[in-house]
Amino acid sequence: MAAASAVLVLLVAAERHRWQRVPRLLLPPRGWAWKQRTRKYATTTGKNISKVLIANRGEIACRVIRTAKKMGVQSVAVYSEADRNSMHVDMADEAYLIGPAPSQQSYLSMEKIIQVAKISAAQVAIHPGYGFLSENMEFAELCKQEGIIFVGPPSSAIRDMGIKSTSKSIMAAAGVPVVEGYHGEDQSDQCLKEHARTVGYPVMIKAVCGGGGKGMRIVRSEKEFQEQLESARREAKKSFNDDAMLIEKFVDTPRHVEVQVFGDHHGNVVYLFERDCSVQRRHQKIIEEAPGPGIKPEVRKKLGEAAVRAAKAVNYVGAGTVEFIMDSKHNFYFMEMNTRLQVEHPVTEMITGTDLVEWQLRIAAGEKIPLSQEEITLRGHAFEARIYAEDPNNNFMPGAGPLVHLSTPRADLTTRIETGVRQGDEVSMHYDPMIAKLVVWAADRQAALTKLKYSLRQYNIVGLHTNIDFLLSLSGHPEFEAGNVHTDFIPQHHKELLPDRKTTAKEFLCQAALGLILKEKAVSDVFKIQTQDQYSPFASSNGRRLNICYSRNMTLRDGKNNVAIAVTYNRDGSYSMQIEDKTFHVLGDLCSEEDCTYLKSSVNGVASKTKLIILENTIYLFSMDGSIQIGIPVPQYLSSASSGETQGGAVAPMTGTIEKVFVKAGDRVKAGDPLMVMIAMKMEHTIKAPKEGTIKKVFYKEGSQANRHAPLVEFEEEDSDRREAD
Template identity: 45%
Template sequence: MFDKILIANRGEIACRIIKTARLMGIRTVAVFSDEDAQTRHVRLADEAVYIGAATAKESYLDGGKIITAALSTGAQAIHPGYGFLSENEAFCVACARAELVFIGPSASAMRIMGAKSEAKKQMGGAGVPLTPGYHGDEQSVERLRSEADAIGYPVLIKASAGGGGKGMRLVERRENFAENLSACQREAQAGFGDDHILIERYITPARHIEIQIFGDTHGNYISLFERDCSVQRRHQKVVEEAPAPHLAPEQRRLMGEAAVNAARAIQYTGAGTVEFIVAPDGQFYFMEMNTRLQVEHPVTEMITGLDLVEWQLRVAAGETLPLGQEALSLRGHAIEARIYAEDPSHDFMPSAGRLVHFSLPEESAHVRIDRGFEEGDSISRFYDPMIAKLIVWDETRDKALARMQRALADVQIAGIANNIDFLSRLVRCPSFVQAQLDTSLIERESAFLLADKQSPPAEVFLFTALARLMSEAGQTCTSPLFGLKDGFRLNTEAKCNLSFRCNGISETVIVTYRDSGFRLQTGELDVIAQATLDQNNRIIAMIDGWRKTFNFANINNTFHIFTQHQSWKLEWLDPLDVLVESAAPNEGLLAPMPGTVTALLVDEGQHIEKGTPVLIVEAMKMELKLFAPAAGYVRAYRCAVGDQVSEGIELVDFEADETSASIKESTER
């Protein structure tokens, strides 16, 4: 077994590997970029080595720097985690040349499965069912469009070297093919250095079910059962579970055998995942193989009682698989929810910033949390925005689902956009609860899952008033008498008005101080309340005899209120603040988040209609199109292709038709 390994990754997967290695008595070396000098995986590792600037290209994707770090620290092996260099054939070869063990499959297996077109050919030869499509070498627009026409719409355009939902476009009509092909090729070239694509029939409704496989260097191969990964947005998984609901034992056996045949055909070693699309009639088709550990591997660990990272380390050290197929069995049900820094109300746009407040439920035999960050850490714009994974287990799916609902209610995040409220609605959505799963679930249930932001109920304004009052009461007093903030007044009843704004709606709470507690009035509510504040910013309140509990975080007079299954953000309207707002409208297009300008789509001086794509910004591994807010003219660009832009800066001098008409009318007067 290894004495020391280097982990060529960051975030929760690096922390996960460190934990297992420590239990096995293996020392660990972390690597870090400028952005990650103080992050959790660096703090947990035995040693840490700086490898470069924030951009992945200059740090986590620089194989030479990582190999140098491993050699200089005496590490015998490199664990790539997932993402970054985990499926990079050249890096695998470079490790071997440096006499370092790459904890993963062979370079040849990686090469075959890394090119989806070649993988399809190999799997077809091994008897694994394939989705109808085109996997050929000719890549002209005319040939690709012709093949798509022959397959029949809708079709999926997929980057041959892609993964994780990147470099993929759904085309529902022939007239949209060329535009989507160009975008897919551009994203594939930027993300994988290879714009080769393939086309497949888009099966709908379809389930995405994957099989966890393992192989060793002694010719042993096993399946560790399946995971249902159907719940996705932008072809990226959001919630996964194991075993797959409503999957018959015979179907499980057939899919497991097909996955093992796929692994045997390429003499696979280590952990891998064979992914299938399952049609409504139950027929399954090979989609791709991920030659690495998957983000969702914890649900497999929870239902098998195994540590897959430990298995990876043992297989990489030359040992045989710890168990054979006959010794494996399923136990209970597990569900994983991915917690992201993103805004579901704005097409799941990634977010970046500091975790000012970050609280998670307690871990137990039923609740597991894999995380790469702690309160005070920052989510960088340079990397994937996943904050943590919440995994639950119980004897049945219904019990596991109830645990997930309760666990999500205990997650509190403030300071950065996140998907906790979305996940809470998702696991309570009737389709999900009833296991009516397919890859279009989120789109199909968007009215329920992505409801418009509403004003909170009056009770939440009362909670916020109590949070404000308890915050004041907890502040240090500078005077033994007059510094007290309990509302005491001579010869009069003490009152104050507290005004808050949420989602454009303002509400005032009238507070009357009493000998014990407060009288709170807002709208039709008129209640007597007492409250105490504990060390975790949890308020325990008695409101007209009803005991209520909630948590809050106060960030620059913006109160984040956390109630069961819902959080609210309310701004305290300080009566002493004087707000000066510019009357001039901003007609420009603003960068939605930090990123890189990758394309300018219209000419300067061109007149365009409302909704016309104007430019593309790439951020956090995705392309973000900016559209014209109205009909008008692109007078000038304030950026060029390749420019790094900050969030909120104006990228285009845009003049709406209404503005031009107004100026003309004013001049004529």
């Protein structure tokens, strides 16, 4: 009792939260039906699951909670101090505080999560989601020792699939295709060269103890083998103090194709077809689809059967994903197995009409897989687009900050919004920057792709950078539309996907100016009502003048350029706007729909309806043509004061924690020298000197937190004559 009380003090008392109603986003299961029970369900092995604790956060926690509620299973959430007001906490039946924001002290603390499972009542199952502890062998084993159901595979399967050399040996023995290569002890030049010749060029030379691309070389012919081998050895020795090498067949411009598998405690294993996850940046997936484009039924069957052999080889139970590399001729090779539910699992649910989380819970409780392989059918096509807080134009730099405005397409049976945030929430610097997953389904790939692009245009976010416009550019690329995808897709088409910024069309500038004028009028109208003085000069913004039409000059900012707009207020309530040598006839009004403000406008007779948001000094326009941001210039003294700029310093690219500081006051640095290392969004970022100079002041210590655009260091102001002499 004393121990339990101590834990209760640490974790805080259980907080019950009223379930927040959300749209039912899952397709109804086809081909099978389970009798729903209101509180718990019995299984063939006699186990009961009355509660499920989700050892995770964000959208996957919300996802599991929705299915638990549908099944009549109570949900238990855990949360860090940073997530106290999060969506998954509000949705759960119970929620427990487990520590500070850093995941090592909260979501990765096995002991705290096990204690919550014990406190929150008997017959609790733990669903680990993905990430954090989902593929932690020790955690799975600890759950077993404590008599808690772990919604996942046995710890032995996690162990075997977690060691790359072990997993490949197991797969080869099971008849699963693996990349041909040499992993032997003989490291002589001649031995390695002979195996490269046997494998066939091109080959990959890789450091046995490598990582991060160090000690890795692609060799396309035998004449360059020796030179590349020696280079790889030198780099490996320097990086890892080990120059042992392995040889593997190099698959040029491969596809990343994975197969969803499911196993139960009765020895049954099935596959639910493949997903293509080839399009990636920073080695992370960005758009996934199911089934894989251009994959013939006979190849699909071979993929599925190979994945089943892989799962059976490690006595797999629950949801798993077998990942393959596929070449241009649709030959495929085992890469790895993810022993958990995947982020992209919804596309599989959409094409099979299943609820994979419900399968997980039932199989964890001892039930058999509900469908035989013959009963699992493929229907239509589905896409998933991951919406991230990141800046594609700045090397996809992740970001953090508030979701000042968030509106999404309407969810239905063919459109799912998988998210863990709402308008007003913050994307935290402590965790992954994914905001949501937009999932769509249609009868075929082309129809699904059209629906994806239409839905992306309805996903509007203000407050931080997102990749939505990049996703639109990507999904509209001719090669993507043709299904010609591979892991080098983004680097290969980088210029087309991220073109140089173009000037905004004058018609959109007219819309921005009109929106600003109408907002001014709305403020005046409110003032008129509040003062009850309809004749007050401060309550009028219609520009009415006797005998003449009122004109004014406006300046808007398009990127880095100021644009002058001469506006004339016409007597009929319309406006004439002149930009450079062209005049536009503009009229319109504002309307409100579902808590959003829309601008209904006509520019030279072309009518449109655009979502309008004016925040601080920026006008945001969202339409079916995409999103546009137009700045409202402010005086220089105001912009400098408000931004807190430090003359000649370096600023934080995002909100994060200062991990290391390399400089101090008085140090002389060159442009490009490292100043600090910042940890944010699960990534390490080195802040470099923007110029040569002497450090005057360092504003942050190691362990402190810096907000986005905060000055990190200040440089000494150098005399101009001295700079010229240097």
